[in-house]
Amino acid sequence: MKKTWWKILTILLLIYVVLAGLLMDAPRLNILNETIRVLHFHVPMWFGMIILFTVSVGYSIKYLGSGKEKDDDTAVEFANVGIVLGLLGLASGMVWAQFTWGEWWSGDPKQNASAIALMIYLAYFVLRGSFENPEQRGRISAVYNIFAFAALIPLLFILPRLTDSLHPGNGGNPGFNAYDLDNRLRLVFYPAVLGWSMLGIWVATLRVRLRRISNKLLSK
8 A cells, every 4th residue: 555656546536536526527416416516526526535434444454363463453443433424424415405405414314324334433433442451452343334334234225214314216216226316427437436435544644654653662
């Protein structure tokens, strides 16, 4: 992960996504109109969040087997950055909701479930802060991280589909793949998913390195 080519690619992808996403012609879809541009920010950020949380829980499972501090460091920092992407995705979704549904927060099941999922992950950091013993903190928070990820999947992908929802792809509403999104949108959307995910991984790896340096300095 220390090679620079993918970091340069991340920067180029995000420059392209921001410029093309905001300046290119957007298809005139009913109700959505210009707000369809939020698609390049809201949805890819949530993709990135899922990827980061998946890596985080993977390292939590690994830590339970190895007991190595470096695995716990990786788990917590990927969860940290995942939370940031999740909050940005939630905020951009609220902007989108204001201009399409008429309210920043309408109590939509997908909105509520997303907020609950993020609060569960925020509690992960509160839990970590309540232990002074590093090994105890690592093991208990690793178990909680597994629980948080197990709760995330039904909250985001299952429960909102079982009830009425304004959100596309939920509550009987067609997903975006049912609309004619225009190939120009797809040319921005897929690079956006890649770009935001890679940015999250980049920031998380930097934070892991900083945490390990900090731990070494404190141990001296």
